[in-house]
Amino acid sequence: MILVLKRLIHNKDLLKEFIRRDLHSRYAGSVMGIFWSVIHPIVTLLIYTFLFSVILKVKLGDQPGMTNFALYLFCGMCPWMVFQDAVQRSTSSIVDNSNLIKNMVFPAKILPLYLSCSSLITGLINLGILTLAILIILKFVSPYVIVLPLLLVFQLLFALGLGLLTSTVNIFFRDTTQIIGVFLTVWMFLTPIFYPESLVPERFMSFYMLNPMTHLVHIYRDIFLNNQMFQMTNFVYFAACSVFVYFAGYRIFTKHHKKFVDLL
Amino acid sequence: MNAVEAKNLSKKYEIYAKPSHRLLEFLSMGAKSYHSDFWALKDVNFAIEKGGAVGVIGPNGSGKSTLLKLINGITSPSEGEIKTHGRIASLIELGMGFHPEFSGRSNVHMNAALMGLTPEEIEEKFESILEFSELRDFIDYPIKTYSSGMQVRLAFSVAIHINPEILLVDEALSVGDALFQHRCLEKIREFHEKGITIVFVSHDLNTLKALCPQTVLIDRGKFVEKGETGAVLDHYMELVARQEAKAIRSATDKDPRFSESQDDDEKKGRRYGSYEAKITQIKIFNEKKEEKNAFVCGETATLEIGLTVKEPIKNLTIGMLIRDRNGVEVYGANTFHKGIMLEDLKPGETVTATFSQELPLKPADYFITAALHSVDTHYSECFDWWNDALIFSVLPSLSKFAGAFDLNSEASIVRNDSPLESRENNQSETREKSSENPLSV
Numbered sequence: 001m002i003l004v005l006k007r008l009i010h011n012k013d014l015l016k017e018f019i020r021r022d023l024h025s026r027y028a029g030s031v032m033g034i035f036w037s038v039i040h041p042i043v044t045l046l047i048y049t050f051l052f053s054v055i056l057k058v059k060l061g062d063q064p065g066m067t068n069f070a071l072y073l074f075c076g077m078c079p080w081m082v083f084q085d086a087v088q089r090s091t092s093s094i095v096d097n098s099n100l101i102k103n104m105v106f107p108a109k110i111l112p113l114y115l116s117c118s119s120l121i122t123g124l125i126n127l128g129i130l131t132l133a134i135l136i137i138l139k140f141v142s143p144y145v146i147v148l149p150l151l152l153v154f155q156l157l158f159a160l161g162l163g164l165l166t167s168t169v170n171i172f173f174r175d176t177t178q179i180i181g182v183f184l185t186v187w188m189f190l191t192p193i194f195y196p197e198s199l200v201p202e203r204f205m206s207f208y209m210l211n212p213m214t215h216l217v218h219i220y221r222d223i224f225l226n227n228q229m230f231q232m233t234n235f236v237y238f239a240a241c242s243v244f245v246y247f248a249g250y251r252i253f254t255k256h257h258k259k260f261v262d263l264l
Numbered sequence: 265m266n267a268v269e270a271k272n273l274s275k276k277y278e279i280y281a282k283p284s285h286r287l288l289e290f291l292s293m294g295a296k297s298y299h300s301d302f303w304a305l306k307d308v309n310f311a312i313e314k315g316g317a318v319g320v321i322g323p324n325g326s327g328k329s330t331l332l333k334l335i336n337g338i339t340s341p342s343e344g345e346i347k348t349h350g351r352i353a354s355l356i357e358l359g360m361g362f363h364p365e366f367s368g369r370s371n372v373h374m375n376a377a378l379m380g381l382t383p384e385e386i387e388e389k390f391e392s393i394l395e396f397s398e399l400r401d402f403i404d405y406p407i408k409t410y411s412s413g414m415q416v417r418l419a420f421s422v423a424i425h426i427n428p429e430i431l432l433v434d435e436a437l438s439v440g441d442a443l444f445q446h447r448c449l450e451k452i453r454e455f456h457e458k459g460i461t462i463v464f465v466s467h468d469l470n471t472l473k474a475l476c477p478q479t480v481l482i483d484r485g486k487f488v489e490k491g492e493t494g495a496v497l498d499h500y501m502e503l504v505a506r507q508e509a510k511a512i513r514s515a516t517d518k519d520p521r522f523s524e525s526q527d528d529d530e531k532k533g534r535r536y537g538s539y540e541a542k543i544t545q546i547k548i549f550n551e552k553k554e555e556k557n558a559f560v561c562g563e564t565a566t567l568e569i570g571l572t573v574k575e576p577i578k579n580l581t582i583g584m585l586i587r588d589r590n591g592v593e594v595y596g597a598n599t600f601h602k603g604i605m606l607e608d609l610k611p612g613e614t615v616t617a618t619f620s621q622e623l624p625l626k627p628a629d630y631f632i633t634a635a636l637h638s639v640d641t642h643y644s645e646c647f648d649w650w651n652d653a654l655i656f657s658v659l660p661s662l663s664k665f666a667g668a669f670d671l672n673s674e675a676s677i678v679r680n681d682s683p684l685e686s687r688e689n690n691q692s693e694t695r696e697k698s699s700e701n702p703l704s705v
Contacts, residue, residue, distance in 0.1 A: 013373070014374055014377050021363075021366055101338075103356055104375070105336065105337050107378075172286060172287075
């Protein structure tokens, strides 16, 4: 697995350039520049707090992690947004950059890769805000945050695998971008982000447990909000899914990548 | 040792009428085919030896760009194989390999990295790339703000700085201004002298001839020939003329050689007369007595008009008139003006007249009218008047000129040096005879 990743990072300078450009271009031309990536999650978190703690007064339980719904929600959103952003943008990445692929020997797989990496970096900023908010509101910082790098590797594999797959399919069938958009929205609501798993009726539970993102969200809540180590079952399931999805995506991508230039 | 080697090289594109057909075909799991095959290249065989400079020429849509992309490795062959040895730098199409949002600097880094340079090497050569492209003031602006000429300049600068062993050049260069083109060609020539293999696709015959000793001709995806550039270009021009004539024919239905009968022409009002004498054939030959319909500007062409006399005629004049596409009379001649008297002709007699002349005409299509009448004009008695009986094309030669005719000026100059600088040379004179047309031999 490491070997395959290594091959992907073969053009690491190019990758760096793409990521740098991407992060830069999100806020290109704006006066505050990169600060928007900090301001945005702070405002989101503030408005959640206002909405759920002041207006709706939602309270899920008495455990420390459950008392503040805004934090609960934001914590679940963090890994999801990284995932959604990466997959959505990867899907159209190859078609969007057809001029590069058509005119030079260009390693197309760098496109989904840089988008996944760039999403992870934006995600890290959100996680920083989350940690800070938890420190201010709940007055603790979970020591289990140190396992985060390990998690990020599998998150990257998961998003990248799917991105490689959807970007390939999109070349053959351009409606994929739209389909993925709808699909991701449905997927988001079927992942316990806006509500705790405990509210899911028993008969749907086995379906929920099939969803790797359910496990990932669970892991995030354990680490950040519950101040405890993640459950091994969650981790193993998510990691296994990630590796599987990555290899599947990678295989399909490499199987077809020679045809790309003729189809663009 | 060959730098490029193509063996049965073929490239197929699958064409779908609608995007949905691709999905339908996929869903049918190979049971049904919704696409048509298009062979951009078919069974192409050739080799380019290391250090060679080879031109590639062919009419539009002949597969030149596909060939370049195959050599480059951007796309892979459907059948056969292409082998290359050495690092390839390419200038294919405009906007090539540039990310429009990235700055010129980032794009240089990206391009060079993709062509195999390490970051250290790029840093080392960056100054020189900047120098050649003359884009120092713009290098940190995004590529999308560059003009097409600026993009090509940057692309070319990168390409020549990555130490290629094979340099592929498509028509991208024609976008740059004259000065830059000149510098590029100088550079390419310098590369050639250094032993770098050059593959050059162009429609500019002069450049090809100046740069490439050998040229490959392809037409509609098929390899036609590879040989000495001059000869290949002749064949190419013939090919183009033939296709052009065909296009004109189908567009205006004007080439009577392909009309069903002479009556057809009469019906269309292209031919009329009393037919006491009738034109039976009209042909045009080159100097080698080969029947042709395309001539290089300045080449000698011989028009042959054959006729049969039907009724006794006292006095006959055979004439021809060359007109351009707009119907403007370019040149006309007849036997009467040339002092050839044809008198007292009897029925059944056949006559053949030939008009031999150089064609120093502007490259274009021309239409020949043939006529049989009495004395100097057809106003009194007209036996046979045949408009647009023949079409021929004039192709560009190496000697360039402006206007309708090549009057083949001899040019010379007298140049006086400033007397302050050197007194001895102040009367130096340079004479340069205008270059003779090398194709019209």
